[in-house]
Amino acid sequence: MADIVTAAMIVIGDEILSGRTKDQNIGHLADVMTAIGVDLKEVRVVSDEEDAIVDAVNALRARHTYVFTTGGIGPTHDDITAESISKAFGVPCEYDERAYGMLEAHYAARGLEFTEARKRMARLPRGADHIDNPVSVAPGFRIGNVHVMAGVPSIFQAMLDNVVPSLKVGQKLLSATVHCPFGEGVIGGPLAEIQKSYPDTIIGSYPKYLDGSFWTELVVRARSQETLEQATASVQAMVDGLATRQL
């Protein structure tokens, strides 16, 4: 059986905490991790403050196989991710020769000045590897098990596509969904019994509320196809039994 691979995410940015920008990256990373069999276990949204970033990076990189960050790698004064990550790892943050050259050439080709602000985007923790940015050149980077990416969703998604092939993936968590026309109050008891009978599964109940009535989506997750099918059949039988009783 393959190892369990876990991940954590750090969303860096005052704009998310103020509500000005609505995050779109948590859901995307969650979808991608689930698809490749990595368990996303925790997400933190932190402000643009060095201590907050350093604390979150050091807490989470020790605990998980991978950490992914978004935000704060642009050229402005509030973009302090590279320096904060350097501090977390205890290495200098310095101009990366290759990143500097790429950015210099990029702006020269467009007749744009390579400003001090733009040069900031070439500053990386010493020893970091690039994560290619096909959209706007300025690279993300990987140091240790921490992957540092842009906050703009289209750039984040492009960078993540470049990271995924390098990840050690876990044994994919399989899932099956049972639609349940009843609210959680009806099914809570029997569902707990089924969960007890199948300790190797994770059975989730997701309440939905629409136009004055509750229904639920029941999701069974397991790493073995056989277990998944058995537990799902039990859940389906419970729902069918309740439906019959209601006729």
Place this chain on the structure above:
Amino acid sequence: MADIVTAAMIVIGDEILSGRTKDQNIGHLADVMTAIGVDLKEVRVVSDEEDAIVDAVNALRARHTYVFTTGGIGPTHDDITAESISKAFGVPCEYDERAYGMLEAHYAARGLEFTEARKRMARLPRGADHIDNPVSVAPGFRIGNVHVMAGVPSIFQAMLDNVVPSLKVGQKLLSATVHCPFGEGVIGGPLAEIQKSYPDTIIGSYPKYLDGSFWTELVVRARSQETLEQATASVQAMVDGLATRQL
């Protein structure tokens, strides 16, 4: 000058971490906190595991004026928020007489069985106050500085509306936005200078990328109207100066 009031949020639920459900509550809480002058400083998304919930609650309630949680207060076996919060506070989780009575009456009036699962929703940490749930009766609760609410967005929003009038609000952070047709690489240097000149402001730069070009939204935040206006005028003058140079 009023106190600075800070808040943290804990989103509880495997369904967010798996990507199955896309969170809508972080953005809503952020908007409401900003509107009432409370600084939302950190958000954590944690799994439906007792240790994860207890650790997050205890870390954040010590650090912030308020903590808000969403999710995990329904009737199913994976709803372990009330028990986890009780554990974090070191108090028993037990049937709350008033909540039990309300739920019992609610189901009786609808000719529905008051199942063991439904009774679970009357279990609260000893000493907790109710947060009314106008949608589906089962209350949220407040214990100490921690406010525990539902994950279903319409119910969360209704509960939060009931909580807001009880909060000690901070001095509202005022903000002004300057539209900037240039990318961060152009403005990063001069913007950092303006930030240095106005240490009592928070100047954020939010890069936008559309159809192959970058622009930015520059947001100045301050607690004093006068400081806000001065700093915003400086930012606007910088943008106007750059626009003139480009003509």
